[in-house]
Amino acid sequence: MNNACHTQKDDDGRPAAVTETLDPMRTPGGNVAMRWLPRGQSSVWLIGAFIIAMMVAAPIIAVAYLAFFPTENIWPHLASTMLPRYVKNTAVLMLGVGIGVTLLGVSAAWVVTMCKLPGKRFFEWAMLLPMAVPAYIVAYVYTDLLEYAGPVQRLLRGIFGWSSAADYWFPDIRTKGGAIMVLSLTLYPYVYMLARAAFLAQSICVIEAARVLGRSAWSSFVTVALPLARPAIVVGVVIALMETLNDFGTIDFFAVHTLTAGVFNVWLGMGNAGGAAQIALTMLAVVIALLLIERYSRRRQRFHDTTNRYQELPGYDLGPMAKVGALAICILPIVLGFVIPSLVLIYYSVGYFDQSWTADFFEFAGNSLLVSGLATALAVGCALFMAYALRLFPQPFLKFFVRLSSVGYAVPGAVLAIGVLIPFARFDNALDAVMRDTFGISTGLLLSGTVFALVFAYAVRFMAVSYGSIEAALGKVRPSMDDAARTLGESPWGTLKRIHFPMIRGGILAASVLVFVDGMKELPATLILRPFNFDTLATHVYQFAKDEMIEQAALGALTIVLVGVVPVIMLSRAISRSRPGHSNES
Numbered sequence: 001m002n003n004a005c006h007t008q009k010d011d012d013g014r015p016a017a018v019t020e021t022l023d024p025m026r027t028p029g030g031n032v033a034m035r036w037l038p039r040g041q042s043s044v045w046l047i048g049a050f051i052i053a054m055m056v057a058a059p060i061i062a063v064a065y066l067a068f069f070p071t072e073n074i075w076p077h078l079a080s081t082m083l084p085r086y087v088k089n090t091a092v093l094m095l096g097v098g099i100g101v102t103l104l105g106v107s108a109a110w111v112v113t114m115c116k117l118p119g120k121r122f123f124e125w126a127m128l129l130p131m132a133v134p135a136y137i138v139a140y141v142y143t144d145l146l147e148y149a150g151p152v153q154r155l156l157r158g159i160f161g162w163s164s165a166a167d168y169w170f171p172d173i174r175t176k177g178g179a180i181m182v183l184s185l186t187l188y189p190y191v192y193m194l195a196r197a198a199f200l201a202q203s204i205c206v207i208e209a210a211r212v213l214g215r216s217a218w219s220s221f222v223t224v225a226l227p228l229a230r231p232a233i234v235v236g237v238v239i240a241l242m243e244t245l246n247d248f249g250t251i252d253f254f255a256v257h258t259l260t261a262g263v264f265n266v267w268l269g270m271g272n273a274g275g276a277a278q279i280a281l282t283m284l285a286v287v288i289a290l291l292l293i294e295r296y297s298r299r300r301q302r303f304h305d306t307t308n309r310y311q312e313l314p315g316y317d318l319g320p321m322a323k324v325g326a327l328a329i330c331i332l333p334i335v336l337g338f339v340i341p342s343l344v345l346i347y348y349s350v351g352y353f354d355q356s357w358t359a360d361f362f363e364f365a366g367n368s369l370l371v372s373g374l375a376t377a378l379a380v381g382c383a384l385f386m387a388y389a390l391r392l393f394p395q396p397f398l399k400f401f402v403r404l405s406s407v408g409y410a411v412p413g414a415v416l417a418i419g420v421l422i423p424f425a426r427f428d429n430a431l432d433a434v435m436r437d438t439f440g441i442s443t444g445l446l447l448s449g450t451v452f453a454l455v456f457a458y459a460v461r462f463m464a465v466s467y468g469s470i471e472a473a474l475g476k477v478r479p480s481m482d483d484a485a486r487t488l489g490e491s492p493w494g495t496l497k498r499i500h501f502p503m504i505r506g507g508i509l510a511a512s513v514l515v516f517v518d519g520m521k522e523l524p525a526t527l528i529l530r531p532f533n534f535d536t537l538a539t540h541v542y543q544f545a546k547d548e549m550i551e552q553a554a555l556g557a558l559t560i561v562l563v564g565v566v567p568v569i570m571l572s573r574a575i576s577r578s579r580p581g582h583s584n585e586s
Contacts, residue, residue: 049389059419070274100184105191130337132564136249185337191236198229348554372519375458413524473507
């Protein structure tokens with residue numbers, strides 16, 4: 001579609017103005033775009049995306065407002081009593097987890113990617129399996145195994161003849177160290193998959209150059225491969241730290257008083273929404289600091305390959321001792337983070353099957369499927385709408401609001417729950433007062449305390465997951481497709497339905513699976529927002545485990561783990577195919 005110029009003349013016949021009718025679907029740079037605010041159906045995309053972005057960002061805005069303008073300001077009391085302990089414990093926990101996931105994730109990624117190892121194909125995807133197990137489930141399992149009355153200490157007492165705890169020393173799992181271990185075992189896959197993807201994307205030439213210059217395998221890793229993969233590693237560590245900040249089940253079970261625990265204590269224990277919002281705002285400040293640190297760490301740095309030569313990675317030959325160490329690096333995280341918890345859950349599920357396979361279990365599973373399914377549909381639908389609207393109108397202000405709507409994943413679930421509950425409750429109270437005064441009837445709770453509030457919170461929290469996947473898939477569709485459809489008179493909606501949707505359905509499916517699985521595991525937001533007498537598998541497992549009844553919760557926990565295995569396999573396949581020049585037949 002060509003641009004056309006029309007010349008207008010004044011009364012004397014001289015050219016008065018030149019107006020240009022631009023192709024509304026193309027910018028000078030060749031991107032699909034609308035150069036002005038359109039009319040009719042097209043404007044729905046722009047206005048709709050703006051409304052969705054504002055609704056998704058509303059909970060975060062609500063938390064900030066309530067923190068700065070609380071009904072009862074207890075901030076001085078919090079700052080002088082509980083807050084320092086919350087901040088200190090949170091900092092220690094995040095420091096320990098950061099070190100743990102970096103060591104486990106980077107070392108495993110390098111060994112699996114660059115070394116010749118028996119069972120390498122198995123380890124490529126198996127290293128991601130601990131991601132399928134929620135941290136709080138691993139915490140329950142290891143507490144049951146390692147506590148004084150557990151099988152490990154009973155076996156030791158039987159072997160050595162000890163009669164009481166005074167006869168020997170055994171580490172206490174319910175400490176900050178135990179929490180760091182559990183969280184590291186379940187969160188290192190974030191670092192592993194991003195570091196491995198970065199190693200796979202590196203050109204073989206840089207590795208060969210280092211070897212030609214006399215570098216050993218270890219020296220090549222430290223001086224060449226590791227610096228090139230640094231941005232991906234930092235992103236993985238930041239994600240793991242944000243998940244650490246979001247965790248509630250583990251730290252509550254281990255009695256580690258972090259900022260997340262502080263939100264629950266002030267909100268539910270003291271009944272002060274303003275104080276909970278102030279702690280929540282502190283958590284948001286930590287999240288923002290993490291994101292800024294990640295950006296600052298790679299300022300003015302560019303990580304590019306200087307060649308397009310990609311071929312099969314040769315793999316380093318390892319000596320006998322090095323091979324044993326490499327196998328240990330791969331096997332131990334899988335065994336400790338997935339195999340042992342899964343075997344324990346299977347054992348208890350079989351042994352207590354009659355007590356677990358009840359109508360209540362089906363009700364909890366149905367509730368989890370309902371909430372996760374509705375949240376998936378809402379999150380994926382809104383993400384698709386916003387991604388396509390941004391494709392049509394890549395305006396700076398729209399980009400800003402779309403990016404703002406995608407920060408929910410970085411916001412801890414407890415913080416998000418407060419941001420959803422407060423405005424919903426105020427809307428319900430205001431509407432009920434109006435209806436009582438006007439018609440003498442009570443509307444009750446229409447939004448807060450309902451399944452809708454829980455679904456909305458899930459959708460906001462996992463919007464970034466669905467948006468990222470869909471945006472990446474949509475970005476692979478050439479703009480010429482839009483031009484061709486526009487030339488044939490197709491509307492934006494028709495173009496999305498008939499052209500784009502069939503081409504990006506893989507990305508939509510991936511987004512749906514990831515959101516659904518994350519919804520099945522979500523605990524902090526569910527505990528705060530769930531309606532009365534409404535339990536999901538996550539809250540069911542949490543309540544039984546908290547009461548030292550992990551056996552009765554094993555079937556529900558195993559169900560969550562099995563659901564989580566699906567995206568692990570999908571992620572592994574996607575990472576393996578990410579190297580340039582990869583052949584599907586390989």
